[in-house]
Amino acid sequence: MSISVSYQPTWLHQINPSFKLLTLTALFIGLLFVHNPNFLLYMITGIAVLYLFGTGHRWKVIGLLAIPLTIIFLSSSTTMIFFGEGEQTWFKFGLIHITEESFYRGIHLGLRSMVFGLLSLLFALTTRPVYLFYSTMQQLKLKPKYAYSFMAAIRMLPIIVEEFQTLRQALKVRGVQYSKGVKGMYEKVKLYAIPLLAQSIRRAHRIAVAMEAKQFSKNNKRTFYYHLGYTNKDLLFFFILVVWLIISYVCSNQFTVFPVEYVR
Amino acid sequence: MKKTLTLTDILITIVIAFIFSVIYKLWGPLYSFVGILGLHVDQLIYGMWFMAATVAFLIIRKPGIALLAELAAAQGEFLFGGQWGISLLLYGLIQGLGCELIFAMYRYKSYRLYVTCLAAIGAAIGSLLLDVFYGYIDSLALWNLTLLIVARLVGSILITGVFAYYLVEALDKTGVTKAIRPVSNDDYQRLEDEMR
Numbered sequence: 001m002s003i004s005v006s007y008q009p010t011w012l013h014q015i016n017p018s019f020k021l022l023t024l025t026a027l028f029i030g031l032l033f034v035h036n037p038n039f040l041l042y043m044i045t046g047i048a049v050l051y052l053f054g055t056g057h058r059w060k061v062i063g064l065l066a067i068p069l070t071i072i073f074l075s076s077s078t079t080m081i082f083f084g085e086g087e088q089t090w091f092k093f094g095l096i097h098i099t100e101e102s103f104y105r106g107i108h109l110g111l112r113s114m115v116f117g118l119l120s121l122l123f124a125l126t127t128r129p130v131y132l133f134y135s136t137m138q139q140l141k142l143k144p145k146y147a148y149s150f151m152a153a154i155r156m157l158p159i160i161v162e163e164f165q166t167l168r169q170a171l172k173v174r175g176v177q178y179s180k181g182v183k184g185m186y187e188k189v190k191l192y193a194i195p196l197l198a199q200s201i202r203r204a205h206r207i208a209v210a211m212e213a214k215q216f217s218k219n220n221k222r223t224f225y226y227h228l229g230y231t232n233k234d235l236l237f238f239f240i241l242v243v244w245l246i247i248s249y250v251c252s253n254q255f256t257v258f259p260v261e262y263v264r
Numbered sequence: 265m266k267k268t269l270t271l272t273d274i275l276i277t278i279v280i281a282f283i284f285s286v287i288y289k290l291w292g293p294l295y296s297f298v299g300i301l302g303l304h305v306d307q308l309i310y311g312m313w314f315m316a317a318t319v320a321f322l323i324i325r326k327p328g329i330a331l332l333a334e335l336a337a338a339q340g341e342f343l344f345g346g347q348w349g350i351s352l353l354l355y356g357l358i359q360g361l362g363c364e365l366i367f368a369m370y371r372y373k374s375y376r377l378y379v380t381c382l383a384a385i386g387a388a389i390g391s392l393l394l395d396v397f398y399g400y401i402d403s404l405a406l407w408n409l410t411l412l413i414v415a416r417l418v419g420s421i422l423i424t425g426v427f428a429y430y431l432v433e434a435l436d437k438t439g440v441t442k443a444i445r446p447v448s449n450d451d452y453q454r455l456e457d458e459m460r
Contacts, residue, residue, distance in 0.1 A: 021350075024350055025350055025353070025354075028350055028351055028354065029354070032397045032398060033397075076399070079304075079404070079408070080399075080400065080403070080404065083404055083405045083408040084400075084403055084404055084405065085403050085404065085405055095407075097405065102403070105400060105403060109399060109400065112398075116350070116351045119350065120342065120350050120351075123350065124342065124343070129343055145269075145270075145271040145274055146274055148271070149271060149274040149275040149278050150278055150336070150339070152275055153275060153278040153279045153282055153336075154282075154343065156279055156282075157282060157286070160279075160282075160283060160286070161286075190431075190434065193287075193431060194431070194434050194435060194438065196283060197280065197283060197319075197431075197435060197440075198435060198438045198440040200279050200280070200283060201276055201279070201280070201323070201435075201440050201441075201444065202440055202443075203279075204272075204275045204276045204279040205272060205275075205276060205443055205444055207275065208270075208271050208272035208274075208275040208276065209272065211271055211275070212270070212271050212272065216271060217270070217271040263400075264400065264403075
């Protein structure tokens, strides 16, 4: 969420948000049917360049957000590496059974999570939520009541966080003691979740009634504060993606890094 | 009973979903460390994801709420910079459909505990289907795959089913749900009794 973070807008910010979302979703679905880790490796290098130099955010932000990617790489690959099925045994100790097939399949899964993670970060860092919802109303014909609800709900989040802190302080002042173990966790969740939910539902209800009174749910012939259209930046983005897909495909056939081409 | 979703229903659903995505975001990272071990302890809290759907449905009780809640929860985490990103939207869609299917089978008229648990299973099956494509879980060793499925199902039934049910029951006591639920025949009956 790029609300209080300062950044330099780049051409990626100017792409139509709905177009960006649809293109990336299509890419995601397409990547689910790619079973060649070499291809993913080449994809990552391209996307990483875009992520590092294209978002216009400061290095600190880019670096911090990249840290969880390594954890994701590990957590999505290790299960398959240690416990996956395969024929060529490399290592066996108790339950852990690493085979050649499972190793490369694990690496493939890790790479895939990285591609998805990088693309998502790229999207999140270069798209303002407000523009995304205005654009879905204008280009994808999403009903305004959905789009405005999303935007109103996002604005309510800071209030919820503040309420959470007040609640925590209030419970501390009153010296609430929790039981040990699972029971204590249950008590804790209950003490926090119910007031938070009840209060948020009440507030959401009040805001929604006001919004309905102001015709935010009106469908036809509405005017918009922000106008979003298509530009040639969209074409450029699409072109770059397609070219990079082709390059990755050619490279993955010509210069293989991993000695497997099909991990399924 | 008005069946279409009004702006009020939508806004409340999204806010509920966002609260759950915040909770998930807070305790999620802790469990992804555990996930590295590959023993699926993290799967036990996977049900937290579907919880938005059942809680929102039990509160608002209209068709489409479960699906919307799941999509909004996914969108919520996505907006807070969740690293799983847009793939979450796909997961949200298919899990929401899983829940929605169960509620639709009872024609959106049953709000009992076992239906909530069934919806939890529906969502879990949806997520497992996508995991076959995304995580190749069918290529795991059999005992490990069984562990994963059992852990996820148990987690979803406990969290998405049982916990969500009692949470909404506790919320009912605060009186907040009265304002937003569609009026039932009981309510009309009570009104008529009063008029007499």
